[in-house]
Amino acid sequence: MKLGRNDACWCGSGRKYKICHMNFDEKVRGYALQGHLVPDHDMIKTPVQIEGIRRAGEINTRILDYVEPYVKEGISTGEINRLLHEYTLKLGGIPAPLNYEGFSKSVCTSIDEVVCHGIPDDNRILKSGDIINIDATTIYEGFYGDASRMYCIGDVSEEKKRLVEVARECLELGFAEVKPYGFLGDIGYVINKHATEHGYTIVREIGGHGVGVDFHEDPWVSHIGTRGTDYLLVPGMTFTIEPMVNMGKADVVTDEQDGWTVRTKDGMPSAQWEYTLVVTETGAEILSR
Numbered sequence: 001m002k003l004g005r006n007d008a009c010w011c012g013s014g015r016k017y018k019i020c021h022m023n024f025d026e027k028v029r030g031y032a033l034q035g036h037l038v039p040d041h042d043m044i045k046t047p048v049q050i051e052g053i054r055r056a057g058e059i060n061t062r063i064l065d066y067v068e069p070y071v072k073e074g075i076s077t078g079e080i081n082r083l084l085h086e087y088t089l090k091l092g093g094i095p096a097p098l099n100y101e102g103f104s105k106s107v108c109t110s111i112d113e114v115v116c117h118g119i120p121d122d123n124r125i126l127k128s129g130d131i132i133n134i135d136a137t138t139i140y141e142g143f144y145g146d147a148s149r150m151y152c153i154g155d156v157s158e159e160k161k162r163l164v165e166v167a168r169e170c171l172e173l174g175f176a177e178v179k180p181y182g183f184l185g186d187i188g189y190v191i192n193k194h195a196t197e198h199g200y201t202i203v204r205e206i207g208g209h210g211v212g213v214d215f216h217e218d219p220w221v222s223h224i225g226t227r228g229t230d231y232l233l234v235p236g237m238t239f240t241i242e243p244m245v246n247m248g249k250a251d252v253v254t255d256e257q258d259g260w261t262v263r264t265k266d267g268m269p270s271a272q273w274e275y276t277l278v279v280t281e282t283g284a285e286i287l288s289r
Contacts, residue, residue: 045238056139057287063138066083071134074125074126076124077121078120081109095136095137095139096138096146102259107136109124111132113269114262115263126153127153129155129156130154131271135148146211146215147240149274150167150272159247167272170194170195170202174190175275176190180280185222185225185226188223189226191224192223192224202243202246203246203252204222206244208241217239221240223244235280237279238276246264249268
């Protein structure tokens with residue numbers, strides 16, 4: 001339905017359309033007329049939604065902070081799962097991965113060659129030399145926060161440490177590209193460029209995603225891109241950046257038995273960091289890290 005100038009704005013602000021989002025919509029429409037892919041209103045969060053996602057993100061960050069001291073040699077990934085689950089409930093949240101499309105645990109724990117979606121297991125004990133990604137998503141008051149971090153366990157090789165550090169740099173470089181009226185392709189371009197310059201590859205099949213009012217939303221965020229392509233970035237978009245950086249080739253395989261665990265095809269290590277963010281009027285804000 002086309003809004004009149006004096007109608008209430010679609011964003012829920014309560015203000016008239018002409019003084020709220022009318023100029024914004026006209027600007028976005030101009031990009032569409034130039035042939036660019038532009039977000040629809042469903043991909044743009046209202047101020048109320050952004051505040052809810054911010055609170056969920058803060059809870060999610062607190063949960064990752066809480067488990068960090070426990071992530072060391074001798075603990076099982078099953079115990080990490082229990083610690084995170086119990087603390088999430090204590091804070092009034094819900095672990096989003098639990099029972100999501102059949103996933104059986106509250107967090108993903110991905111070690112060494114496991115790229116993502118590793119399933120916690122009481123029999124998998126962290127040992128010196130491991131690198132592990134812990135990926136937590138929390139539902140709080142109906143909104144979602146999502147982030148992941150890497151941890152080096154004990155005496156980790158310099159090669160693995162370098163991989164973890166470059167993966168972190170890829171995330172930060174990608175985040176620095178997020179600005180209003182830039183493009184999603186700008187993010188993937190700098191991430192892939194940085195990884196390639198260091199001799200690494202980026203996983204192609206799995207990317208970031210819209211998040212906030214649901215676990216996975218549009219847009220899909222590729223970590224390989226071309227500048228000036230893919231969706232136009234506009235204030236109010238919320239999504240994750242989560243590059244998966246492989247020491248070897250980019251090819252991955254999904255475990256046929258559990259249907260979840262994604263590994264590098266060549267068995268080489270992989271590293272990943274993840275933020276949830278919102279595009280602002282001046283750049284971007286990290287909502288969960």
